[in-house]
Amino acid sequence: xxxxxxxxxxxICKSGTSVKIECRSLDFQATTMFWYRQFPKQSLMLMATxxxxxxxxxxxxxxxxxxxxxxxxxxxxxxxxxSAHPEDSSxxxxxxxxxxxxxxxxxxxxxxxx
Amino acid sequence: xxxxxQAQTEISVVEKEDVTLDCVYETRDTTYYLFWYKQPPSGELxxxxxxxxxxxxxEISGRYSWNFQKxxxxxxxxxxxxxxxxxxxxxxxxxxxxxxxxQGNLIFxxxxxxxxxx
Numbered sequence: 001x002x003x004x005x006x007x008x009x010x011x012i013c014k015s016g017t018s019v020k021i022e023c024r025s026l027d028f029q030a031t032t033m034f035w036y037r038q039f040p041k042q043s044l045m046l047m048a049t050x051x052x053x054x055x056x057x058x059x060x061x062x063x064x065x066x067x068x069x070x071x072x073x074x075x076x077x078x079x080x081x082x083s084a085h086p087e088d089s090s091x092x093x094x095x096x097x098x099x100x101x102x103x104x105x106x107x108x109x110x111x112x113x114x
Numbered sequence: 115x116x117x118x119x120q121a122q123t124e125i126s127v128v129e130k131e132d133v134t135l136d137c138v139y140e141t142r143d144t145t146y147y148l149f150w151y152k153q154p155p156s157g158e159l160x161x162x163x164x165x166x167x168x169x170x171x172x173e174i175s176g177r178y179s180w181n182f183q184k185x186x187x188x189x190x191x192x193x194x195x196x197x198x199x200x201x202x203x204x205x206x207x208x209x210x211x212x213x214x215x216x217q218g219n220l221i222f223x224x225x226x227x228x229x230x231x232x
Contacts, residue, residue, distance in 0.1 A: 034219045038157075043205065043224045091157055101216045103209075105151075105159045 003027045004096050006106035013084055013113055021079045021109045023094030029074035030096040035067075038091040038108075050077040050094075084113040116141045118208050120223035127196055128231050135191045135226045137206030143167075145211040148182065148189045149220065153203045162204075165189065167211065196230045203227045 007022045023033055033050040048069055049057040056069035068080040081088055093108040117140040127133045139148065146167045152160040163173065165182050173180045177194045193200055203225045210218040 036220075043222045044220070045222075046219045049219060093157075093159065095220070097217050101214075102164075103217050103220070105161075107158045110157065 003098075004094065004104045004106040006092075006094060006109050008109060009107060010110045011112070013111070015085055015113055016083055018080055018082045019084055019111060021081070021092055021094075021111075023077045023079070023096070023106050025075045025096045025098075025104075028096075028098045030098065031074065032097055033071060033077040034095045034097075035069065035077075035079050036093045036095065038093065040090075044093060047079075047092075052077075081111065084111070086113045089113045116143075116208055116210075116221045118206050118221055118223035120206055120226050122226045123224070124227045124229070126229045126231065129198060130195050131230075132192060132194050133196050133228065133230075135193075135204050135206075135228070137189045137191065137223060139187050139189065139206070139208045141208060141210075143210050147209045147211055147217055149205075149207040149209070150180065150189075150191050151205045151207065153205060153225070155202075159205075160202075162191075193228075196228075198230050198232055201228060201230045 003026050005024045011019055013019050031052045035047045036044040037047050038044045046059050047062045050069045050071040052071045052074050058064045066082055071077040089112050091108050091110050094106045095103050097103045119138045148165045150162040163180055170182050179192045181190045205225045206223040207220040209220045
């Protein structure tokens with residue numbers, strides 16, 4: 001069964017609103033989670049590294065004030081897209097590295113901003 | 115800098131044909147991991163293989179096989195006797211191998227869209 005879940009799987013929101021995406025590690029604790037973004041017909045690009053109990057590390061070009069990441073527990077990381085715009089429409093995927101060094105991906109969240 | 119190149123953007127084959135997806139990588143790390151993932155239209159990534167840079171042995175799993183050659187920095191993926199269900203986008207990826215064997219974030223290639231026609 002799935003070891004990483006994401007909620008919601010799909011979300012449509014209006015421009016200017018905020019959207020929160022959850023990434024849960026179901027079977028193990030994870031001190032580190034990764035957030036990726038995939039635009040249509042493109043590859044996955046790392047947005048940020050989420051560290052439990054500390055601030056997230058963002059990749060160059062990713063606005064930390066727009067994409068708020070909170071890794072409040074060892075099983076949950078959240079990504080909040082603030083003041084969303086149509087260009088933020090994308091497929092957001094999280095991944096978790098388990099203690100056995102395997103990396104597990106969530107099923108992804110498809111965000112559409114109208 | 116790390117980089118993964120999948121030169122083939124799209125490949126179309128007829129069912130039962132063999133097909134090879136190419137992957138070339140660049141890294142300054144002496145130890146690293148290489149991966150292949152399948153992404154069907156649903157979007158969920160399906161893990162296919164992880165290869166440690168220490169291990170250059172080729173691997174076969176059913177109709178799938180992988181050819182890892184450090185000398186040419188390549189990690190090619192072959193599907194034998196392709197089937198319609200193999201149609202998907204396939205990503206090759208690279209990550210650093212951290213202390214203790216853990217993985218860093220993945221650097222993905224641009225993907226190869228494989229269409230298998232009946």
